[in-house]
Every structure is written in structure tokens, then in C-alpha cells.
Amino acid sequence: MLLLCLSISFVTGIALSAGKPAAVPLVIGLLVIGGVATLVLRRRSLFLLLLLCAATLLVADLRYERALPPDGASMVAFYNGMDEVDLQVEVVEEPVRKSRYYELVVGSLRLLDEGESRPLEGKALVRTHDPRDYRYGDLVVIHGRLEAPAIVDGFDYPRYLARRGIYSVLFCPQMEPTGRTSAGTIMSTLNDVRTHLSDALARSLHEPQASLAQALLLGERTSLPRETSAAFARAGAAHLLAVSGLHLGIVVLVVVAAALAMMGRRRYLYVWLALGLLWAYAALTGLRPPVVRAAIMASMFLLAELAGRQKHAPTALMLAAAIMVAVNPQALWDVSFQLSILAMGGLVVFYRPLHDGFDSLLDKAPRLLAAGRLVPSAARDIAAGTIAATIAVWPVGAATFGIVSLVGLPVSLLVLPVLPFALGTSAAVATAALISPILAAPLAWLAWLVLTYVLRVVGLFSGPSWAAIDTDIGMTALCAYYVLLTCAAMYFMLPHVRPRRQRGGAVVEMSLGGRMLRLAVLPLVVTVGLVGAALSAAPDGALHVVFLDVGQGDAALVTSPTGRTVLVDGGPDAVRMCSLLGRYMPFYERHIDLVVSTQPHADHIAGLVATAERMNVSMVAASAACHESLLYERWQQAVSREGLVVTHPVCGQSIDLGDGVALDFLGPRATGYSGSADDIDNNGLVVRISYGSVSFLFMADVRADVERDMVRRGLPLESTVLKVGHHGSSTSSCPQFVAAVSPELAVISAGANNEYGHPLLSVLQTLESQKVRYVTTANCGTVECVTDGKSLWIVCERRSSVDEEWQHN
Secondary structure, three states: OHHHHHHHHHHHHHHHHHHOOOHHHHHHHHHHHHHHHHHHOOOHHHHHHHHHHHHHHHHHHHHHHHHOOOOOOOEHHHHOOOOOEEEEEEEOOOOEEOOOOEEEEEEEEEEEEOOEEEEOEOEEEEEEOOOOOOOOOEEEEEEEOOEOOOOEOOEOHHHHHHOOOEEEEEEOOEEEEEEEOOOOOHHHHHHHHHHHHHHHHHHHOOOOHHHHHHHHHHOOOOOOOHHHHHHHHHOOOHHHHOOOHHHHHHHHHHHHHHHHHHHOOHHHHHHHHHHHHHHHHHHHOOOOHHHHHHHHHHHHHHHHHHOOOHHHHHHHHHHHHHHHHHHOHHHHHOHHHHHHHHHHHHHHHHHHHHHHHHHHHHHHOOOOOHHHHHOOHHHHHHHHHHHHHHHHHHHHHHHHHOEEEOOHHHHHHHHHHHHHHHHHHHHHHHHHHHHOHHHHHHHHHHHHHHHHHHHHHHHHHHOOOOOEEEOOOOHHHHHHHHHHHHHHHHHHHOHHHOOOOOOOOOOOOOOHHHHHHHHHHHHHHHHHHHHHHHHHHOOOOOEEEEEOOOOOOOOEEEEOOOOOEEEEOOOOOHHHHHHHHHHHOOOOOOEEEEEEEOOOOHHHHHHHHHHHHHOEEEEEEEOOOOOOOHHHHHHHHHHHHOOOEEEOOOOOOEEEEEOOEEEEEEEOOOOOOOOOOOHHHHOOOEEEEEEOOEEEEEOOOOOHHHHHHHHHOOOOOOOOEEEOHHHHOOOOOOHHHHHHHOOOEEEEOOOOOOOOOOOOHHHHHHHHHOOOEEEEHHHHOOEEEEEOOOOEEEEEOOOOOOOOEEEEO
């Protein structure tokens, strides 16, 4: 009781010092007055308790004051808004890859000034387009302008960053890596292991399953598509995407349940095993502060069990929270810290009542629920634990993400019981892939099935417009909820509420056949799921040409009637590109027969870098044009590192894709183009793919002068479908060329609301004047063309002026 009160007093003191400093003396005064009153009433024990709580509040106030950052030239914030500076920094967190830029948190700052080096306190956030592969522990020299973080749409971004120790922001500075400072250290080694495991998942699974596995298992969300993150938020499941107390609590429950089933309670081996695996998993995720805090919470829970004092677990958890807040007072406002405490608190208080409730249901209605006994008792343990944790954490998640999900409960009931299987299969895939890709393949199929189930459930419930409402949960509502939850917790912790249950009533005896059926259910479900998915993804004897909606860029996936694949360009966004490949390629397929890189600009090759690193590519056909950029340099390094065969085809060369599908190169000409309006664009690869009487012409970013040259040379340009050049820019698609191609349909790949205004009205008027129907990925999304060599079917992701299904004979 004493430790619990003192722990609560310390945490309360930190909160009051930060939020309302003037309230601290008032509260201390009230406690002292109350103590004097109890002394008069001869309640000495209560007097001492109140006095100690008052002293603890004072200590908390002093600790918070000492934790505030100092002012002056020793702080990085002192240089915000001044001239550009040179800094030597260390990357202190794993870089985060956004859609078009990277975020790096840097620390160990040293100001470089006229040959001198001065240390600066605090950290800085760097946003850069530099595509080089920065990692934790890298040393970098930066030249740029420090800026103070700004409030964004009413959100107090400066305060949010300050709680992480970040006081400055640099936008697109000049950066030059100089080495690594943490090489050989434990943290560097752990980070390398995590990087290898993350890469293994990326190489074994398609997106978005791979990025979901990385988020669930390793806490890495950098590759998660934006639409997937948004769907989890709307479905009330966003907390699943960050390793927190919920994940570690599930790990503890699974290990304890399995160990008890195998070894019983002998010498508390199940506790020691759970502790060991708990901290091994925490180390696997990089021992990030949120994970360490969650691991400490879980350890307190286990140690309370080891000491035979499980009823004092709330005291142990509050003591751990007070210690961690004392070490870093800013941790109190860290959402992951709050989720860790709440999740473990929910497990301590509500797990047993829920577990007993499940068993009671089975005892009271044995005939109706006999089928429930096909579910192992460990699964009921997991369900009780995950629901108990969710009851405690969902309001904080809703307040953090600004969304209240109306479907959070059914999503939790459907997703949380399979979360251990998602974690387990993902871990198995990552480990096996480090040994052999062949060994990892069947495990990857199992992981894909479980992860796809999670994604489908989240997607199904997040789809309706009423699934979530935007809200701003105030402090009053949060406090009211947790007051009620505290009352419920106190009720369930009363001794008379949880008597020792006598197992009685009717018992359903299972026959040998029933036990065999119980063991066969899971393998049967897995087999049916995988076979069904494989059959639906099998080649259908038609040629599929999919113009992928990659934004302001080009990318198309071609699949032959028997399943051979060609990828033409990769778009400007690697995350989006990988997600689209995962949607349109079979889950078991990790091979691309040919990658065509029409030209070296970022809007064509950014996604190809990730493709080369993740997929097995047989050959690359690339434009001979070079481009001086860091991204093109990284593309060349990826090709070299993976040992890919590269050719530079010219007009007149062709590749037989089999099944009657021919790929012909119509550009550039053998002598190339020089001195033109844009030599890189004009020396791009022009590709024509034909199957029977249906053909597709890909024009890359080739300009009008080269288009007219191709017409003069009499090249076989006539095609059924034209992929319009240069995203519908006025520099391409001249009337003579469009007339020579005479397409039935034109596809324009451009981003919605792009800064260039593509496609331009003049290009659309040219198409309309020649009665060419057109679709744009900006309006229609991904456009899929399917042909048997005679007929052509068009399916748009979103409805457009072209019918959702259009047939050409």
C-alpha cells in the first residue's frame, strides 16, 4: 500500500509540474493540512502516509525542474533561425522512409566552426530527399539551416518533438556520411540483426504483408503503405502497428501458457523461460525506449508471480512506472509508455475474470458450446489476455490518432486472437530466410495467409463511412472513462468477487474422433486457404497489362498467359510500388523475368531499386542514358550488388516472351539522339508488346521531335493501347504521332493534383479530335487490360468516362 501511494504521488507530481506548476504547492499544502487533521484524530499511520506523499510530490517537482533543457549557446535550439551551420551528427534512431522523403533523428551534435568543434545538447530532426541508406549509428556531416518546429494545423508539434528531446528541424540539408560511431557495440549489433530480419521479411513476402510483418514483429513501420496505416486507424487497430505492452503481453501469455502445458509449475520454470524470451524479443526490436518500458512492465508482472505475490502486481507496475518517469520525466507523455502501463494493468486486473468467464460459459452450456472445445485452452488464454489489454488501451489510442472507431470491438475480437500466430509465423519466416530462401518459402505462405486475414478483416471493417468518426477526446472524457475503469478494477480485485471456482456441472467427453478433429481443424483451414488463394492467382491463359497507379510517374506490370512477368518502370515511390506488386502478383511468386527501365529519372526508377532488392530478377533492359543523381547511383549499385544481367537495347531488337507474346523495342535508334530538347527523355526505351491482334505501345517520356522521327522512319507504331508519353505533357503526343498509332485506348499515367498539371488540356484535345478514348491513373486508379489475343477487356480501379468494364473486339 505504501509503495503504491508513493508511486502514484510521484507520477502525479511530474504531471502537475508539467501541466499546472502552481497546483503542486496547493496539493502539498492540502496533504499537510490533512496530515495535521489525522494527527489530531490520532491516526498516526495515515498522518505519516500523507506526509510521505507530500514529500514525494515535492521531490517529483524538483526532478521535473532539473530535467528541463538548459538555455544558451550550448543548446541546439539557440541556433534556430540563424545562418546555415555545419554540424557533425550521429543517427540515433532508425531512419523513417516517407513517401517522397526520409526522416532522420540525429544526436551527439557538434557544431563545426572555423576548425573548432563544440558539443550541443538536444537532438534535431532531418528531412531529406537523399536516398542513401542511412542507418542507426552513422556519422554524418550536415550543412544547413536549423529551424524551430512549427505548429501544424493546430497540433503542438514543437511540444511533441520536445518530449522526444528534439528542438530543431533541418529541411533538405547537404549531407555527407563520414563513417559509423557505434560499430561493434551491442546496440549496433542488435540493429544489424534487426535489419537482416527486416530484409529477410521483405525478400520473402509481398507487400503489404511484408511491411505488416515488420511492424508487428520488429516495430518498423517505415514501409507500411499510407492506406494500410489509415485503415488500421479507422478500424481501431492502430495500436497493433507499434510494439508495445500489448505485443509483449501476448508474448508473455503465449510462452507462459505453452510452458505450463509442457512443464507445469515446477520450480517456476515457466516464469524464467518467459522472462528470457521476453527480453530476447525486446532486444530483437532494438531495445527502443517504448519496448524497454513495456518489457519492464511485463517483467514486474512475472516477478510478482515468481514471488507468489500476484495480488500486488498493481503496486509493482506503478513502482516501475515511477522509476521510469524518474529517469526520464518526458516519458510520461509518450503514448507508447502510456499504452505499456495500461496494457499490463489491463492484463493484471481483467485477465482472470475474462478467463473464468469463458470457462463458465462452456460449463453452463456444454451442448451448445461443445464446438468451442475444439479450440485449445491456450487460445482462450490468449483471447482473454488480448481483450483485457484492449479494454485498457483503446481510449488513449483513439485520443492519439484523433479517430474513434465504431468497429474496434469486433476487429479486436477477430484480429487479436490470431496476432500470436502472425508474430510466430513472421518470426519463423525471418529466421528461415537468413538460412535459405527455399526453407523460408513454405513458411512465408503460412505467414502470408495469417497476415492477409488480418489485412482483410481491417480492410472490411474500415471501409464503411460510418466505421470511424473524427473526434477530439478531451481530458474530461478520458478521465471519466478511466475513473469508471478503476472502479471496475477495484471491484474485480475484491476477494469475494473471485472465489476459487469448483469445476463441476456437465462435462463434454470427447471421443477419439473428436480429438482427431480438434487436431485437424487448423491444418485443414490453412490448407484450404492456401489452395484457394493459389487457384485464384493462377495464370488464366490471357495476357494482363496493368498500368499501376504509382502517382506522378510510370510503372506497368505485364503477365503472359503462362505467368511470365515483365515490369516496365517502377514509379517514384518505392513503398507504393511494392504494395501494388503485392496486389497484382501471386503470393507465391517472387520472380520477375524482365525489368525494363525506360529512362533514369526518379519518377521511373525509384520503385525499381526496391524491386531489385526484394525480388528475383532475371534480366534488366535499361536505357543507355545516364543521369547524375544519388537515386540513379543507388539503382546502379543495386543492380551490381544483386548481380543482374543488364542490356541496353535499341530499335530493331526484340525479346520473345513465349506464349505468342512479343516485346519489340522501337526506340531509341541505334545512333541515339544528341543535342535534342532533352537527350535523356529522347533516348528512353520505346516498347511495343503484342499478342495476337492486340498490342500495347509504351512511350516512356519520349518527346514530339522523336515521335515525328519515328513516324518518318515508318516504324510499326499502330497499336491497340497507347501509354501516352511524358504523363500527358505538351512536349509529347503530337497529332501526327497519335494518328500513326491509331489507338483504341490511351492510358495516361499521372498523379492526382500534380504540380505540372498533367495531363494538359492540349493533349486531351488531340486525343479527342482523333476519337481516342482515354483514361488517367489520376482519376481511374490502376488500369488493367486483359486480352486473349483477339478481344480486350479494360477494368479500372475507379469508375471513369470509360466504362468500368470495356470490351474491344
